[in-house]
Amino acid sequence: MSYPKLFLIAPDDMVVFSSMSEMGEANTVAAGAVPLPKWPDGRWCHEVALFLGKATRRNLSRFSKGGTLRTYVNNLSHLVRFCWRKNCPFDELNDSIFTAFIQGLTKEKEKDGLESKDVRNANTVCNIGRRSLDFLSFVGELHGIDGFLDGSGGHIKAEKRAIAVGSHNSRSRKLVYYWHHHSFPEPVPVEKRHLIGIDYVSRLRRAAVTCGSEPFVMQRRLVMLRVLEATGGRRSEIALITVGDIEEALATEGPFLKLYSAKKMGMDKSKNPHRFVKVTFNDLEYIRRYIEVFRAPLIERTLSGSKDHGYLLISETSGTPIRDTTITGEVRTLRIAAKITGKAHPHLFRHRFVTIRLKDLILSHKLANRSEFELKFKMAGFMKEVAEQTGHKSLGTLDHYIDWAFIELSGEDGAASNHVDLARVAASVESSVAELKALREQLSADDFTLEVMRRYEALARDVGAIEKRHRRGPGGQKLHDVTQ
Template sequence: MAVSIINEYMFFSFYDIFDEKGITKKITNMPFVTYPNDVPCDEVNMFLRKIFENGSAKVSTLTSYAYNLIHLVNFCYKNKLPFHRLSDSSFTLFVQGLQAERNTFGQVKRGSNRVRDIATRCLMFLESVQIEQDLKNFIGEGNQYAIKIKFKETKVKLEGRPDKFTIARTHTSMPSPEPKRKNYPASNNDMLNVWDYICRLENRELRERNKALYQCLEYLGARRLEVRLMTVQDIKDAILTDDAPSLKINTVKRAEGTLRYIPIPSGILANINQYITIRKKIINRTLKKRGLKDHGFLFVSSTTGKPLSEKTITSLLNDWAKAVGIKGKFHPHQFRHSFITRKLVEIILANNINNTDDFRRTLLNQEKFKIQLKEWSGHSNISSLETYIHLAFAEIVGYSKTYNAVRLNDAVKAMEQTLAELESRIANKSILTTEALIKLKQSITYFKSDLDSSLDEMAYAHMPN
């Protein structure tokens, strides 16, 4: 396993001369990097740990760094090159390899911006190797260095805060940056086809897990890592919420420990809770049978019981897309785009906002909208939602009614998915008629609860001030 996650990573920090004892620290969900032969890569692990100790990155950011650096780790292992033996030519070969690599469909595996991101992290890491190993003229700006890089100061504009200045590293092998691509949601037709495919999976464990995963992506708008970090306890807490349940999400692109709460239909929680019953059997069969504790993460491998990685989540979506014949891209972030666009549509319709300029004025004048949008999306800057605002208004064209869809729309969609699933399973005889009726009655109960909550919100919203 090249990059693994250690639930509780303990390490020596320093020796306290007054108490005459060593002081240790604990990091939760710390990434740990190994070579292809499973030998730990000490240099990379030390680099990640020092970044954390310096307070310059969250654990979630370190995970992203680890997945960037693993490419260089594998390159050096394959070519039997220790890091300090890298040169301009070998680093160029490494970057060219990143650009040339193709997936199983023969398509280029990563774009220029992704290659630049990986190369930049690797240059940062190699600078730390130079410091830790006290190397002379290994990496730096100037002809005397084995790896020649250039430094450029860039200014980052932050909403409501002073501009931030960062140092960008470049190397002659790095490709030119691509124009920033707009984010577009997955099409409804693609999503329906994928949902139908998941519901028809013969393996019950995979079917229930993938259904729960799909619905978490669709109804929470969470990032891959945020989904990976969801726990069984989060679901249990949400189920206990009165009337209008909300699910806790760890926001990974904000300060450590930042949480947000997303409204979620009761029927979806019931579906996920059904998967939890099956998950318990998987954990008993895989981990507990070997004397290991349940780690508590919601989504697990049916064969090992270990938490699903971000990479595995992406691979699952690729498999689903391939199975139903989706030609274009189908990745986890498209669910997030769909979610954010849908929520913006709901706010626009509920508040009779006529165009994009009206929407921006509303955001400027009403703090509650900013808070609501940030809470739902996990964005720290409202400016990040610019593309979604245009998509939302494009979607509204043709609507003849203004309605409150904050819960109602999702509740209807959840009910439709349940009915489609039951119809599919009855057709292929994977469920008994009695069992289907019980599930249908439960779903109707949850739907009625969500409908009542929606109607209450609509009545409250139209009360005179």
């Protein structure tokens, strides 16, 4: 069942009071894109608002209409709606009422054709329950209620548990604490996402060309697939790429493309953490053609008289930047058009990208097994190189990728370590070949020839850059600071 959302998103320029200065003036802090919670009858829900305010001070992401804070308020909306129906204030909840809340989440059904199915699985119920207990712990402190979650005095009987997170036998392993309640359903195993193959990507490209979309939409989809594959960026990071970022990358020797992280995304993009991902001139020249031939005319038509916002991927109707959720929807549309079974998600591109980058690092550093990788990771230089290549800064988040990389390498020739740079270019050329095959019937003979020449020139530039680096010898490449 679909319910109206119980929050509004604050305007980007919104500020809120924080303190009074010594001069008697009000100090404010930015609160753009912070979710503003309300009760189902429209009244301000001040307790959830205070909880979110506390979370905001931890600099959680607010990108894409609320980011992490939006996830928080979405989870808490279930408790807000439940308490409103029961006419029960948060600070009057007891163990039996909270148990009824969790059981209601678990048993809720929805129609799926002639059958009914669970609205949410056990893991989702547990996530909602844990966030609700985290909030209720805050409510207890707010109202000065001792033991609000320890079961005393008829209150909710919850407990905090700990789980070790990180690689086994690693110093980076740490304890993470979470709330548990006896009414929580038994979690189900998390479905593992597997790597996608080049055939999967080629079929998506063919679908982008053949599914009957307008020329601009076709080109935007092809560029979107190329950027996902070439950078391994998260969908939110892809949505943040600008024309200026592409121009800067074309001017670098690598070339390197800047990706802004959405993990700690505030409202001022220039102050957000970023990293530089090594790409190819072939990739960048293809994107530049989209900018000049397709994006520029559409911007002029839709935003005439207004300042160009600069974002690379834009709406075909309004010229405004597309959201990260649009990228997910586009991949799903192409997956259906390509008649690919199973799930389709932009993050599958990232899984493959990170695994391939780790394979490159394993080969170039001649690491024989996972133990050697973990030992090498303790060295600051290698840790920085891994972070630069993958966007991951801890072994814990790389667990599955390291395993995948060594599994794939187990059937490969060790001599491949001499061809890491060429492999990256080869992957870009493979993408180009698939695109050219799909475009062959869409372009005139002259236009197709020009397109092939552009790709050839970009390839020549990539190969020249590799030769230059090899002549300079090892250690000649400069890694960009990912902590900026």
